[in-house]
Amino acid sequence: MFPLTVENKHVAQLLLSTGTCPRCIFRFCGVDFHAPYKLPYKELLSELQKFLETAKDELISEVPNPPPKKIRLQELEDGIDGMDNLSQNGEGKISIIEDGSIASKNSNLNVCNVCLGILQDFCEKEFIKKVCQKVEASGFEFTNLVLSISFPPQLSVREHAAWLLVKQEMGKQSLSLERNDTVQLKEAYKWITHPLFSEELGVPIDGKSLFEVSVVFAHPETVEDCHFLRAICPDCFKPAKNKQSVFTRMAVMKALNKIKEEDFRKQFPCPPNSPKAVCSVVEIECAHGAVFVAGRYNKYSRNLPQTPWIIDGERKLDSSVEELISDHLLTVFKAESFNFSSSGREDVDVRTLGNGRPFAIELVNPHRVHFTSQEIKELQQKINNSSNKIQVRDLQLVTREAIGHMKEGEEEKTKTYSALIWTNKAIQRKDIEFLDDIKLVLHGYLHFFLKQNPATLKSLYMETLEERSRTFAL
16 A cells, blocks of 8 residues: 555655655655565655656646746656756756656656665665675674664755755645654665565674674765855864764764754755765675683793783783683684783783683674584683693683673682792791781782881892882782
């Protein structure tokens, strides 16, 4: 069933005559159910033309400026070859079909003056297949995906112009049209393309998926559509270090919410001009959210730092705990990079025994993410066989939240240190009686306790104090 009603006919005829595509007409007529948008474009156009069919002897063209006037069918036929646009202000393209109804000239090729072709060429199965071929060739492992679409910011300006046009026309009929009454372009695009992507790739579209496919559109021909807004609302367009242009979608939307309707109409045509070319796809990217691997490590070497030891650009030691573990994970997960964290750290010349120190590794943009428990055990064994300086245990995939719990435990856990001490003379019990009352983990307070120690203990620790500050659990 065709979604428009008699009440929509005036607006639909106006929009089509000014170069708006059928799907955008649905959006501005408030069609908020999915089925009509999913119909093939040619079928939509044909149905819309039937809906707007008029008498063969005359055709009414309604445009906001100049005022509406009657155009004889014969007059249109005589002048249609040389009339691509009704005016330089963007009143749009208009042509006729054999039965006299309104349609875009070369309707399957004309570019929508609102969506710039997004809801035309880029909703077709042919385009969906090309994107899916890129996804499949990326080498990522995924069971669902989230689709991220980036439209050029000038689309918001054109939508605003079309909305003001429709609002004005509806006002003449004592009807109102709020911004929320129209269907957003991104919503309509999702309604059409999500089922097609899901069918082509064989996986569901899931907004919580860690695997993201992003498609970025651009339209160089209309890139200056936004520029007048900067002169009227300069505070909305502030340069940012990580942005190539100040004309971001958020900045444009902020300006459109501030600008007065009359000021907008003076600066931008309502309806917007019909462009010559459709949008172009400037980027199709695939990315997978980080995955986390955690476990415990023991360190047996007294010549191995936890992380790479580099001072003034010079590497002091050949390897580190971080590298001995992460190198294997990077290879197996096919990740681009990693971030290593642990529950505390130890000095380069301190071993880590017992149950080991908890650690976690964030693997950035991994291409492989699904592993069985047996594969994880084999990976752990591979790490352990690769070096006699470390061993890992309890290797497992964890969530991001689990990393937070590990860091919380760092504040509460206790450590046990053992040390062999020798002196020039025997230490008597009375020399170390003060240690019986100390039950805290000390950090930075060593000088305070040395004042209470016998001279032999003080001389023993002075060299250590000069080298570095240490933490002692006594």
